[in-house]
Amino acid sequence: MTVRHSTDVVVVGGGQAGLAAGYHLRRQRLDFVILDADPTPGGSWQHMWDSLHLFSPAEHSSLPGRLMPAQTGETYPSTGHVVDYLADYEKRYDLPVQHSTSVDAVRRGAGRLLVEADSETWRARAVISATGTWSRPFLPALPGRSAFTGEQLHTVSYRSPADFTGQRVIVVGGGNSGAQIAADLALDGHVEVTWVTQRPPRFLPDDIDGRALFDVATARRRALDAGRSDTGGVASLGDIVAVPPVRAARDAGLLTAKPVFSRLTADGVQWPDGSHTGADTIIWCTGFRPALAHLAPLNLRGARGHIPTDGTRALGEPRLHLLGYGDWTGPASATLIGVGRPARNAVGEIAHLLRS
Structure with a gap:
């Protein structure tokens, strides 16, 4: 009823x-x-x-x-x-x-x-x-995704590095979630992490946090509403906020990104040059x-x-x-x-x- x-x-x-x-x-x-x-x-x-x-x-x-x-x-x-x-x-x-x-x-x-x-x-x-x-998580339709026999999860299902101890994990995504999860896993020291991004990572200056980002986004909207040229907003500064764990992993050389692989295989990914990297888990931080x-x-x-x-x-x-x-x-x-x-x-x- x-x-x-x-x-x-x-x-x-x-x-x-x-x-x-x-x-x-x-x-x-x-x-x-x-x-x-x-x-x-x-x-x-x-x-x-x-x-x-x-x-x-x-x-x-x-x-x-x-x-x-x-x-x-x-x-x-x-x-x-x-x-x-x-x-x-x-x-x-x-x-x-x-x-x-x-x-x-x-x-x-x-x-x-x-x-x-x-x-x-x-x-x-x-x-x-x-x-x-x-x-409503988004998963890209990359070749071979259905062929991979390991675990695949999205940002929404990630909780902590303890769930991946001893594993080979590939983190896909060059935004904040991708960088933060890759850093979280890399700093743990018990996970073999490969970070993959569509383009080279763009870190915002270390002194930029949410306060500045809000001001930048607001200034862009006011400019557009007033008919002035687009300032580019937050995207003009970079893609990744350098929060403390991300800075730590980056400065320790643990956040070196690789370009996107050409396809997934049953047990990992294949790169454009034909080489292969094995993986137990793929974490899609793809928005x-x-x-x-x-x-x-x-x-x-x-x-x-x-x-x-x-x-x-x-x-x-x-x-x-x-x-x-x-x-x-x-x-x-x-x-x-x-x-x-x-x-x-x-x-x-x-x-x-x-x-x-």
Whole structure:
């Protein structure tokens, strides 16, 4: 039996973006619910690898209204500290998060958007989609991938070097996750690591952290909005933030990347020159795609798979806002500190729409 509810706004996703939206919805005194697939608070942070730390100090990694407290003995907070902060945030602002609730579809109904979640349907005047990307890992279609008989996993399944003791591991990916996981394994000393990148690694200057990256991303967005030339944003500086473990592994000569292999074989990889390297495990640190399958019934996707937006508002459906998916839905909106402003703007537009 389907249970039907009605509300002003349904927020899909209870991670950092969903909570930031909830904060501003509460301030606007709108009726809303946050539907989150995870059984416990913390969003994707509760699923990340053990050694991961933020790029920025706590005071520069906060959601609107509540500074993240510093973590004793740490300049850059651990993921566990972030999870505790998000759980406290949810409780502090009494946000109506319904956990263990997976949203299957958002459809147009009679004057409302219908949000179908498990055995419930919510009739909403507006929807904020804040599902992020963590649930949709991307794996490249490289030759021989199905022939490899060892273990293959994505960033989402990596936890610690202890799981690979004595193994030959190939880490694929030249972004932050690839560099950090390669460094994590290499510094352990009990894993034989080969790091593979599509192009030579580009490390950001050692003094650059999340604070500077947010400023750079914001400056780029302001330049584009003002019609000035594209500054290139964060990508103009490099691909990899040199957090302490990455710097340590790099300076010790443990982060020398090889170009991408030509194919996988049953027991390893073959390089363009015909040589072969054996491997027990391949870790694909090859990024993510926006988790937007629940929006498919609205038929909003453009040619490149993204839903065209004006800020956070979907061009084809003004009652829908997309929050926290990256710069295309707000500068630095996929970060803790960066999601606050687009969340405020999205909720402001929704409040105006519902009251006009």
